[in-house]
Amino acid sequence: MKKIFERIVEGFLFLSSTVTTITVLLIILFLFREGTGLFGKSPTEEGFTVAVNKNNPVSELNAEQVKNIFDANIENWKQVGGKNDSILVFRMDDIFKFYTEEELAGVDTNMTLLASKIDEVIQKNPNIIAFISSKNLPANPSSKIITIAKINLSDFFRGEEWFPTSQPVAEFGIYPLIMGTLWVSFLAILIALPFGLAMAIYMAEIAAPGVRNILKPLIELLSGIPSVVYGFFGLIVIVPLLQKTFDLPVGETGLAGSIVLAIMALPTIITVAEDSIRNTPVSVKEASLALGASHWQTIWRIMIPYASSGITAAVILGIGRAIGETMAVLMVTGNAAVIPHTILQPMRTIPATIAAELGESAKGGMHYQALFALGCILFIITLVVNLTVEMISKKRKQNR
Amino acid sequence: MIEAKNLNLYYGAFHALKDINLKVAEKSVTALIGPSGCGKSTFLRTFNRMNDLIPGVKIEGDIIVDDENIYQKGIDVDRLRKRVGMVFQKPNPFAKSIFENVAYGMRVNGISNEKVIKEAVEQSLKQSALWDEVKDSLKKSAYALSGGQQQRLCIARALAVEPTILLMDEPASALDPISTAKIEELIHELKKKYTILIVTHNMQQAARVSDFTAFFYMGSLIEYDLTKTIFTNPAKQQTQNYVTGRFG
Amino acid sequence: MNHSIIKKITQAIAFNIFRIMSVILVAILFSILAFIVYRGASYITWDFITKMPEEGMTKGGIFPAIVGTLSLVAGSMIVAFPLGVCSGIYINEYAPENGFKRFIKLMTNNLAGVPSIVFGLFGMSLFVNTLKFGDSIIAGSLTLGLLALPVIIRVTEEALKSIDKTYREASYALGATKLQTIVKVVLPMSMPNILTGLILSIGRVSGETAPILFTVAAYFLPKLPTSIFDQVMALPYHLYVLSTSGTNMEESRGMAYGTALVLIIIVLILNLIANIIRHFLMKKIKHK
Ligand SMILES: Nc1ncnc2c1ncn2[C@@H]1O[C@H](COP(=O)(O)OP(=O)(O)O)[C@@H](O)[C@H]1O
Ligand SMILES: [Mg+2]
Numbered sequence: 001m002k003k004i005f006e007r008i009v010e011g012f013l014f015l016s017s018t019v020t021t022i023t024v025l026l027i028i029l030f031l032f033r034e035g036t037g038l039f040g041k042s043p044t045e046e047g048f049t050v051a052v053n054k055n056n057p058v059s060e061l062n063a064e065q066v067k068n069i070f071d072a073n074i075e076n077w078k079q080v081g082g083k084n085d086s087i088l089v090f091r092m093d094d095i096f097k098f099y100t101e102e103e104l105a106g107v108d109t110n111m112t113l114l115a116s117k118i119d120e121v122i123q124k125n126p127n128i129i130a131f132i133s134s135k136n137l138p139a140n141p142s143s144k145i146i147t148i149a150k151i152n153l154s155d156f157f158r159g160e161e162w163f164p165t166s167q168p169v170a171e172f173g174i175y176p177l178i179m180g181t182l183w184v185s186f187l188a189i190l191i192a193l194p195f196g197l198a199m200a201i202y203m204a205e206i207a208a209p210g211v212r213n214i215l216k217p218l219i220e221l222l223s224g225i226p227s228v229v230y231g232f233f234g235l236i237v238i239v240p241l242l243q244k245t246f247d248l249p250v251g252e253t254g255l256a257g258s259i260v261l262a263i264m265a266l267p268t269i270i271t272v273a274e275d276s277i278r279n280t281p282v283s284v285k286e287a288s289l290a291l292g293a294s295h296w297q298t299i300w301r302i303m304i305p306y307a308s309s310g311i312t313a314a315v316i317l318g319i320g321r322a323i324g325e326t327m328a329v330l331m332v333t334g335n336a337a338v339i340p341h342t343i344l345q346p347m348r349t350i351p352a353t354i355a356a357e358l359g360e361s362a363k364g365g366m367h368y369q370a371l372f373a374l375g376c377i378l379f380i381i382t383l384v385v386n387l388t389v390e391m392i393s394k395k396r397k398q399n400r
Numbered sequence: 401m402i403e404a405k406n407l408n409l410y411y412g413a414f415h416a417l418k419d420i421n422l423k424v425a426e427k428s429v430t431a432l433i434g435p436s437g438c439g440k441s442t443f444l445r446t447f448n449r450m451n452d453l454i455p456g457v458k459i460e461g462d463i464i465v466d467d468e469n470i471y472q473k474g475i476d477v478d479r480l481r482k483r484v485g486m487v488f489q490k491p492n493p494f495a496k497s498i499f500e501n502v503a504y505g506m507r508v509n510g511i512s513n514e515k516v517i518k519e520a521v522e523q524s525l526k527q528s529a530l531w532d533e534v535k536d537s538l539k540k541s542a543y544a545l546s547g548g549q550q551q552r553l554c555i556a557r558a559l560a561v562e563p564t565i566l567l568m569d570e571p572a573s574a575l576d577p578i579s580t581a582k583i584e585e586l587i588h589e590l591k592k593k594y595t596i597l598i599v600t601h602n603m604q605q606a607a608r609v610s611d612f613t614a615f616f617y618m619g620s621l622i623e624y625d626l627t628k629t630i631f632t633n634p635a636k637q638q639t640q641n642y643v644t645g646r647f648g
Numbered sequence: 649m650n651h652s653i654i655k656k657i658t659q660a661i662a663f664n665i666f667r668i669m670s671v672i673l674v675a676i677l678f679s680i681l682a683f684i685v686y687r688g689a690s691y692i693t694w695d696f697i698t699k700m701p702e703e704g705m706t707k708g709g710i711f712p713a714i715v716g717t718l719s720l721v722a723g724s725m726i727v728a729f730p731l732g733v734c735s736g737i738y739i740n741e742y743a744p745e746n747g748f749k750r751f752i753k754l755m756t757n758n759l760a761g762v763p764s765i766v767f768g769l770f771g772m773s774l775f776v777n778t779l780k781f782g783d784s785i786i787a788g789s790l791t792l793g794l795l796a797l798p799v800i801i802r803v804t805e806e807a808l809k810s811i812d813k814t815y816r817e818a819s820y821a822l823g824a825t826k827l828q829t830i831v832k833v834v835l836p837m838s839m840p841n842i843l844t845g846l847i848l849s850i851g852r853v854s855g856e857t858a859p860i861l862f863t864v865a866a867y868f869l870p871k872l873p874t875s876i877f878d879q880v881m882a883l884p885y886h887l888y889v890l891s892t893s894g895t896n897m898e899e900s901r902g903m904a905y906g907t908a909l910v911l912i913i914i915v916l917i918l919n920l921i922a923n924i925i926r927h928f929l930m931k932k933i934k935h936k
Contacts, residue, residue, distance in 0.1 A: 006827045010742055016734035017743065020801065021755040023794050027762065030773040198669035206663055207670075209455065215674065217923060222677055224848065224915045226855025228884045229908050232891045233680050263677070283492040287554070290448055291505035291561055292482030296659035301508065306495055324763025326858040327884075331892055351765040351858070358769070358862055363777065375769040379762060386761040390754065479652055510651030 031379055034372035040150050041366060043169040049134050050168055051143040053126045058082040062149040063169045064161070069129060070168055077127065090121065090130040091168075119143060131168035151366075156373065162337040162348075164357065164367040172370045174377075176339045180347035183340050184254050184333060185322035188261035189315060195262075196269035196318075197311070203270070204277040205299050223267030231331035234260035239332055246344055252334030254347035260328045265318040272317065276310020277303055313392045320385030324378055326351035350374050401426060402447065402565060402595065407461035409442060409451065416442050418619045420461075424612075429587060429596045431606035431627065434616035434642070440599040443616065444567050447597065448484040449477050465565070482509055485558030485594075487568040491550035493542035493557075498534050501542045501553055505561035520560050528556035529586055548579025555586065566590065568598040572605065584609050603643055607631050615639045681912065688909025691902050697910075700870040705890060706899040710907055715872055716785075716880030717854050720864065723789025723876070724853050728796040729846060735797075736804025736842075741830055760798035765858040767795045772862040786876040788864025795859055796849040803845025807838035840929035844922045851918040855911055857884040883911055 043063045044050060050066060052058060058080055061069075068074040069087055078084045095104065095114075098121050104114075115136045122128055123142040130143070137143070149155075151172060159173020203212050238259050243251030280303045288298040304311070334346025335356060354371050361367035402424045409417035417439050424430050432440040442451065449470060451457045462469045470480055482505070493501050502521040511517060521538075525531040530552040534545070542553055551571060558566060568587075572580040587596060587609045600606050606613055606627065613630040615623045615638075623630065623639045634640050699709030735756075743749040771791030781787040811834050819829040857865075865885040873880050890904040891897070 002825065006825060009827055010738075013734045013738035013742060016731050017738040017752055019731055019735060020759045020798055021752060023797070024755050024759050024762075026774060027766065027770045030770055030778075031766070034773060195669055195673045198666045199673050202666045202670040206666055217919070218674070218677070221915065221919050222681075224851045224855075224919060225681075226857070226884050226911050226915070228855070228857050228887045229684065229911050230680075232887055232904060232908050233684065235891055237683065263680070266673070266677070281492065283488050283490060284494060286450060286453070287486070287488060287492045287494070287557075288504070288508075289453070290450065290481055290484075290486035291508065291557065292478045292480075293505075293508035294478050294655045294659045296662045297508045297655065300662070301504070302494055320761060324761075324765070326763065326765040327888060331888065351763060354765050354769065355858055355861055358772070372769060372773070375766050379766050382761045382763060382766075383758060386758050390757065476652055478655060508655075510654070 027379065031372055031376045034369050035376040036373070038151055038172065038366060038369035038373050039153060039156070041369075042148050043151050043171065043366070044131075044148060045167065045170070046365070047134050048168060049132060049137065050146045050148060051122060051130045051132060051137070052146055053122055053128055054142050054144050055126055056082060056144065058146070059144060060147045060149070063151075063155070063171055064159075066146075066148060066169045067161075067163070067166065067171060070131065085127045088125050088128045090125075090128050090132075092132060092136075095121070160339060162353075164361070164370055170366055170370075172366075172373075174350070174374065176337050177348055177350050177353055177374070178377075179339050180254065180333070180337070181323055181349040181351075183343060184257040184261060184329060184347055184349055185319055187254070187258035187343060188265055188322045189319050191258060191262035192265045192269055192318065193315065196266050196314075197273055199266075199270050200273035200277060201299060201304075204274045205295070205303070219267045219270055223271070227264060227325060227328040228331070230260050230264050231328035234328060234332040242344075248344060250334055250346060252332055252346055253344050254333055254340055255343045257329045257333035257347065257349070258343065260332055261322045261325055264325065264328060265322055268321060269314050269318045272314035273307070273311050276307040276314070279310065280306040309392050309396045313389045316385055316389055316392070320382055320389075323349075323381055323385075324351060326355050330355050350378055354378075401464070401466060403462075403464040404443070404446070405462040405464065407443075407446065407463065408459070409439075409446065410458040411454070412456040416619050417446075420621045422614060422621055422624055424595060424597060426595050427591060427593070428611040429591045429598060429609055430612040430614065431610035432597065432599045432614050432616060433601065433603065433606050434622075436601065438616040439619045440616055441569050444569055444597055444599050447565065447567055448481045448486055450486070452477065482561050483563050484565045484567060485561065485563035487551070487555050487558055487566065487571045489570045490574045491547055491554055493545075493550050493553055496542060497539050498542050498545070498553060499538040502556050502560045505557060509561060521556075524556040524560040525553075527559050527590070528552045529582065529589075530556055546579070548575050548582060551575060551579065551583060552586065555583075555590075559590075563594065565595045565597070568596065570599050570601065573601070580605075603631075603645070615642060617642070684905065684908050684912055688905040688912075691906030692909060696906050701868065701903070702870075704896060704900070705868060705903060706896060707903075710881075710883065710886060710903070710910065712869060712872060713881040713883045713886040713907070714910070716865075716882040717884075719785050719873060719880060720788050720792055720860065720882060721850055721854050723785055724792035724796055725846070725850065727790055727793030728800055728849070731793075732797050732800025733804050733842060736801045736808065737830060737835075739801070740805045740808040741826070741834070756798045756801050759794075760802070762795075763858075764795060764856055767791055767859040768862050770794075771859060776863055782877065783862075783864055783866070783879045784877040785864055785873060785880055788860045788880075788882075789876075791859045791863045792853045792856060795856065796853050799849045799852065800842075800845055803849075804838070804842050807841030807845070808834060810841070811837050840925050843929075844926050847918050847922040847925070851915045854914055855884050857882075857888055860885060883907060883914075887911065 058077060061080060065074065065080050070089055074080060074087065076084065076086055095117065099117060104117065118130065118132055118136050119142055122130055148169060156172055156174060158175055159171060160175050161171040161173045162176055163171040203215055234256055239251035239256050242248065242253060242256055284302060284306065285298055288302045329349050330352035333348065333352065335348040335352055336346035337348045340347050354374050357367065358371050361371060404420045404422045407417055407420040420443065432443060434440055445451045446459065446463050447465065459471060463471055465484065494504060499521055502524050503517050506517050506520060522531065525534065530549060533549060542550060545553060572583045575583065584605065587598065590596060598610065610627045613625065613627040614621055615630060617638060623634055623636050630639060631643050634643065696709045697714065698711050700711055702708030739749065739752060768791065771787060775781045775787035775790050776783060815833055815837065816829055819833045824832065860882055864879055865882050866879040867889055869879060869881050887904055887907040890900045890907060
């Protein structure tokens, strides 16, 4: 009886221990299910099509060409492989340019009437390109539906335009977001690293024990402060400061994000680096001193190399955190989805994009799926970061 | 010439060394023996001021090394430690190549002429009877060596800065019998050039390698004499009991 | 110049650089705290803590946000604490040293590294949409609970690991079973450490914003929740809203300072409690 009870409890404990694994698997399942739905889709909004006159030799366009045509950046069919003819752009509301109110009377109630009118317009204008609802395509059309290249992984990563809600085609190029994320995160670590290392060395070797006992809890406290509070501080203090110092049109820049992130990454870097410096075996430290090396030479030539794998782990971990950090960055970087040229311009990171846009995206739509795809990327990055850190610390244990 | 005069050492409130007076003979081996915790290591570490690193240590009395009280003000501790080499209980090579382990002491002491360093490394490795085993793998990590080889590397490392005194804290206690024999043989060679202080809790080892022996008990120096005398005809009953294995 | 003097000078320069950098850093970090405390202090009144927000969140208090955050903390801890402790016990006490244990630990570490916004996406997809909880306390709590889970597991594991083997052996020697040993001997001894972990993860959960953005947080909801399927306001999200998208940001600045300070005070108090537990309960156990 007692035995069975113990067995049941053990079984229950076992089940609890599998929850994290299950959660990771569920995250993968849900993120990737939504995220991968994006690929292979046509980038036009569902229920809409792009059509041209039947006699137009062009039958295929890619998303960027379509966008440029509708933005009037491309104005001649020759530019996309057609005849030398200027392009006439037609959107649904343009119908009023072709017909009077009276002629369109009754369209509200009779969809086939609208369809036939649209068909008429397309028939009459051989140089037209029309963005219309699929419902308004007549059964026997004189128009031709343009095949638009499907969204694929390479365009997703390499595309330089992020216009997830633009019409008639949305563009999901995350290159600027990736660059924004990398710029902001790496600069953050660049700022945090010298200070973090200096502080770690100071605490581990130079400071009196009493000083260290004060600093240690202070740093723990700082690591517990919510990221919105740091973001708020950045917005109130750092952003105006940068704007004034560099005389910028806006203070919300990549640099502001980097500074805030650096402040946030510091506690992790300090703690991990200090631990690994302190983990240098005393006898190795003593051996160096016993040879007449100064304390500083011992720190620099023996202890830091000894702690280097731990410090590397701290840096990688810090970068991982920085890449995934959302709120603080969202609040201070200005969120412009452009490829950065200088750190003093607004930037937008992957997590900030998700946080800012998910609320307004239609559930299950392309935009929604694209944001989940961004989530997948973040997930993969953190997985790689974790496995790397894991490998480093394993190696360290073996070296002991 | 090294000497401890009225030496008292406290770890906080704990009185670890009690009024020690001891004169060490030059170019000879002096063994420090006694039960675990009696203060042998603590005493040894006063000669290169290694105890300075431990917070709360208080030292009274004098330690004289080469006619100079090393605890007086204005002493350059780094320079002192260069003159007084130390070998530890467990081999503790740096995470560097074999060559760089030996070269380290010279580099931190301002020698930058690679030719000089190279010669000194070879010389030291020969002195520690390791040269033949490693001369083709100087660039390899010191961790690739066996425990016994690592300890001889640590001895070579200590010799490379040309000390006059060598402190050895149970240098063979973590090694197998063959490596131990090699280290003992080496000590025999080294005493021609160096004054050696060695801590050991192995009675046979003390008898084999040392010329003089000091017996410590609970922080006090009980007896100090020729090794032969200590092991055959000690003046104190306590010493007699210890060397014959009746306690400790 | 004599090399030993060069050595001394180099060391003095290096150490002073580190000292100065550390002082600068501590000053910066400290001034962040001081700034918010200084600016926020005058807004923290009894009314601020107990009143509903008024006039487009430029006046009144943050009571619903406090209640919301408390309910999310409670909800997430109900999920994460028992699960985390049980899981930690299994990993440290029962799991055989094999690939499976390593795998579970690896997965726990991985989960700990997942960014909070990804938890938000996941929580929205699973709890809000698939399980149809809608934006609700339960969806938010489950999301936050999963986020806190790895921390609690690790803390439990560490706490159990630090208990000397001899205590377990002594208990076995008295005829106690494994479960009895764990419940009566090992767990009580490691409780202070586990509680410290619990408190610190409460701090983390109460400050998280990204996971609740799409699972529970309401922009403005001047009433209290009546069931776990209600939406709530939450302190961190409230601060975010006030400082970035309020209708009149200048006028709600004071509210934002106050909210930021409340968040800091929560973290401060939790840290203090954690440290007290660590010091006093640990001492008590050592003396036993
Ligand atoms: N760092 C220290 N702090 C406090 N007490 C110490 C320290 N190091 C050694 N002791 C104490 O001093 C005594 C002598 O230690 P030690 O010199 O290491 O002995 P031995 O080498 O003879 O075994 C022991 O009782 C030990 O507990
Ligand atoms: Mg000893």
